[in-house]
Amino acid sequence: MAEEKKERDSNEESVKLFVGQVPKHMTEAQLLTMFKEFALVDEVNIIKDKTTRASRGCCFVICPSRQEADKAVNACHNKKTLPGASSPLQVKYADGELERLEHKLFIGMLPKNVSETDVSALFSDYGNIKDLQILRGSQQTSKGCAFLKYETKEQALAALEAINGKHRMEGSTVPLVVKWADTEKERQARRAQKALSQASNVPNTDSQHPSLFAALPMGYVPPYNGYGYQAPGPYGLMSYRLPPMQNQPGFHNMIPPINQGNALRPDLVPSMNSRNYHVPPTSYIGSYPGLHHPMAYHGGMVSPRPLSGSSGSVPPAGVNNHSTTSPGTSRSPGGQVEGPPGANLFICHIPQEFGDEELANTFQQFGRVLSAKVFVDKTTGVSKCFGFVSYDSPEAAQSAISMMNGYQLGGKKLKVQLKRDKQNNKPY
DNA sequence: TCATATT
Numbered sequence: 001m002a003e004e005k006k007e008r009d010s011n012e013e014s015v016k017l018f019v020g021q022v023p024k025h026m027t028e029a030q031l032l033t034m035f036k037e038f039a040l041v042d043e044v045n046i047i048k049d050k051t052t053r054a055s056r057g058c059c060f061v062i063c064p065s066r067q068e069a070d071k072a073v074n075a076c077h078n079k080k081t082l083p084g085a086s087s088p089l090q091v092k093y094a095d096g097e098l099e100r101l102e103h104k105l106f107i108g109m110l111p112k113n114v115s116e117t118d119v120s121a122l123f124s125d126y127g128n129i130k131d132l133q134i135l136r137g138s139q140q141t142s143k144g145c146a147f148l149k150y151e152t153k154e155q156a157l158a159a160l161e162a163i164n165g166k167h168r169m170e171g172s173t174v175p176l177v178v179k180w181a182d183t184e185k186e187r188q189a190r191r192a193q194k195a196l197s198q199a200s201n202v203p204n205t206d207s208q209h210p211s212l213f214a215a216l217p218m219g220y221v222p223p224y225n226g227y228g229y230q231a232p233g234p235y236g237l238m239s240y241r242l243p244p245m246q247n248q249p250g251f252h253n254m255i256p257p258i259n260q261g262n263a264l265r266p267d268l269v270p271s272m273n274s275r276n277y278h279v280p281p282t283s284y285i286g287s288y289p290g291l292h293h294p295m296a297y298h299g300g301m302v303s304p305r306p307l308s309g310s311s312g313s314v315p316p317a318g319v320n321n322h323s324t325t326s327p328g329t330s331r332s333p334g335g336q337v338e339g340p341p342g343a344n345l346f347i348c349h350i351p352q353e354f355g356d357e358e359l360a361n362t363f364q365q366f367g368r369v370l371s372a373k374v375f376v377d378k379t380t381g382v383s384k385c386f387g388f389v390s391y392d393s394p395e396a397a398q399s400a401i402s403m404m405n406g407y408q409l410g411g412k413k414l415k416v417q418l419k420r421d422k423q424n425n426k427p428y
Numbered sequence: 429t430c431a432t433a434t435t
Contacts (some may be wrong), residue, residue, distance in 0.1 A: 016434095018433085019433095020432065020433055021432090021433090022433090045435060046435085047433070047434065047435050048435070050435085056433050056434090056435090057431090057432090057433055058432085058433045058434075059433095060434075060435070086430090086431085087432095090432075090433090094434060095434050096434090336431050338431080344430095344431095346429075346430045347429095347430095348430090349429090371431090373431065375430095375432090378432070384429090385429090386429055386430075387430095387431090388430075388431060390431095415429080417429095417430095419430060419431085420430050421430095
């Protein structure tokens with residue numbers, strides 16, 4: 001740990017890049033060699049699955065300076081496709097990296113009538129101010145806080161240490177608060193926390209005025225650790241103390257159920273106050289002991305013609321059952337498991353409220369589901385209404401296509417087809 | 429409407 005700190009301190013200039021679309025079979029040495037053609041690179045770290053240690057198809061690249069990092073980005077981002085990848089390399093500053101390089105400070109407890117000039121006068125003692133912004137409301141009224149950037153981290157640190165909690169501005173009864181501005185991640189965490197506490201009607205301090213909030217009793221801020229992640233500080237405890245349910249898979253499905261009078265049963269959508277959420281998982285194997293050929297289900301379990309005429313409203317068995325995907329028999333914990341050729345399905349027009357679990361439940365009746373993934377918007381968490389289901393056999397996939405393609409689920413008809421092959425393999 | 433992933 002002391003070593004980690006030493007390394008970080010001596011490498012303040014270095015910049016970490018995140019690289020996506022890295023073929024899983026490539027080694028760190030190979031990647032290092034490749035990136036060195038374009039920029040100075042100190043290190044490549046492949047990002048691996050925590051449990052399987054397999055590459056997750058992306059890596060970090062450490063460059064000695066911002067200049068070198070930019071060279072790598074400009075030469076590679078969207079510019080080259082590695083053999084085996086389906087789309088070009090994605091090369092960007094890693095999360096928090098830009099913010100780390102900005103040395104941005106938050107200043108709280110400013111008097112309401114303070115001007116930019118007043119703030120500059122005080123803070124310019126510690127370095128050149130590159131950017132200063134006093135937060136104002138609709139009528140130009142100050143919100144009592146500001147953001148400020150210096151040219152170097154040392155200047156920012158000097159100002160922070162000299163002023164935070166120690167300097168009282170004219171017209172104010174309390175000292176200024178100076179801390180490192182929240183990173184994007186911290187803001188996200190706080191937004192999420194706010195949404196959650198509002199949903200459960202618990203009053204929370206987040207709704208208070210920003211400057212009051214920052215100035216709450218335990219105003220001390222731990223030294224910046226150089227990585228953009230702060231140890232749980234003043235509001236850290238609150239941010240991470242989520243009700244247990246919200247840490248469970250299916251959390252992202254806690255969008256308010258939209259009732260559109262469709263065929264979906266509300267109890268298929270996990271919800272915090274639904275007892276049905278706790279129904280014990282029924283595993284595929286447990287339900288059908290001894291049956292290993294997916295086709296075997298067709299006779300007994302599934303109506304042969306789900307799409308025909310008026311009887312089309314009766315869903316195939318399993319769509320409405322409560323079983324959830326059993327941990328023992330289903331997707332591996334981390335990512336997408338790809339089945340053998342011909343066993344992977346692409347599905348679109350999935351009902352908005354379906355998550356991975358509902359998708360798996362709907363398709364598990366045709367065979368062993370290795371993975372089921374509904375794609376969601378990265379930032380809003382809203383379903384994009386398409387996804388993938390992988391089986392362990394092409395036969396299962398075929399039977400799912402014949403039974404489910406065109407099947408009316410919610411407002412639209414499902415489209416179920418074999419997943420496209422990845423074919424575009426260009427050398428670099 | 430075809431696996432976007434942050435040790």
